[in-house]
Amino acid sequence: AAMAAQCRLTARFHHVHGANVRLDASRTRATRVESFAHGLCFSQEPLAPGQIFLVEIEEKERGWCGHLRVGLTALDPQHLQPLPDDSLPDGPGPHSHILDELYRTNVLPPTARRSRIGVLYAPQPDGTADMHIVINGEDMGPSARHLPTTRPLYAVVDVFASTKSVRVIPVEDGFPSLQTLCRVVIQKHIVHRVAIDGLDLPAPLKSFCEHE
Known part of the structure; x- marks a missing residue:
């Protein structure tokens, strides 16, 4: 029951977000209202080991180069004001460029509206963690290794460039x-x-x- 409650709390965005992002009343939908940057969003709570933070692309916007990015950060969003435009200065990194490579190789279509993209971390025997990206139910394997786990890790979603709007998908609804x-x-x-x-x-x- 406690884990289910944690999942429900995490399955929405943190109230701290980029300057060009607007959240709906439930904080489950994030829309970039202008420009192509300043679209950073975070999970409401840190992720538990193996817990996925999953979003679905709801709207695209023509005219920009670049797409949605996801990742992890050990920085508490509460203490990140003002936010940078599209990057964070800590070790785990704000997003994984594996997505950029998948767009380039056409594994993930640039106009992949309704695609579901998630991020999670898997603890390793040496006390660090690997970051995994999950696309439409398929784990793409470790995209970053040796992440420190001494601090809580939050999911980061960069509603960037051609990605206009995303919606958080609760874990129990998280299949493609x-x-x-x-x-x-x-x-x-x-x-x-x-x-x-x-x-x-x-x-x-x-x-x-x-x-x-």
């Missing part, structure tokens, strides 16, 4: 949507998105696979 899973399977079996148009699929699903 069926629509997203269908898209992943379809895109794995075609050479180019243009080929989707010739498949015997419902028009809305074709559109989702081609353009989202």
Whole structure:
């Protein structure tokens, strides 16, 4: 019961956030209202070992280069005012550039609206931790190693550039949507998105696979 309560507390954003971010009343949706930067957000509470902080991309914005970033920080957001534009000066780092590489290699489409991206840390025998990025239910493996665990670790979400709005997904709802899973399977079996148009699929699903 205590762990469930912790998960519910963590499954929303901290009240401290970047200057261009607006949170909804529940603090579960973060929207960058102008520019491309100053979009940093944090988990309400530090993460427990192995606990995922998961967000879903709700809105995209054309015209910017760059995408959503996630990561961990050992800095307490309460003491981070004013916030930097898109980086933090501590060891674990504010975000993992593994996402940038995945966009570059087209593993994650740049317009991946409704994709779910999470971050967690896994304690290691030497007393440090590895950071893992999870994309649509798939653990991408350690993206940072030897993170210190002497201080609590908060999730960081940078609502950056072409990512306009994200929503926190409670852990119990944290599996990929069926629509997203269908898209992943379809895109794995075609050479180019243009080929989707010739498949015997419902028009809305074709559109989702081609353009989202």
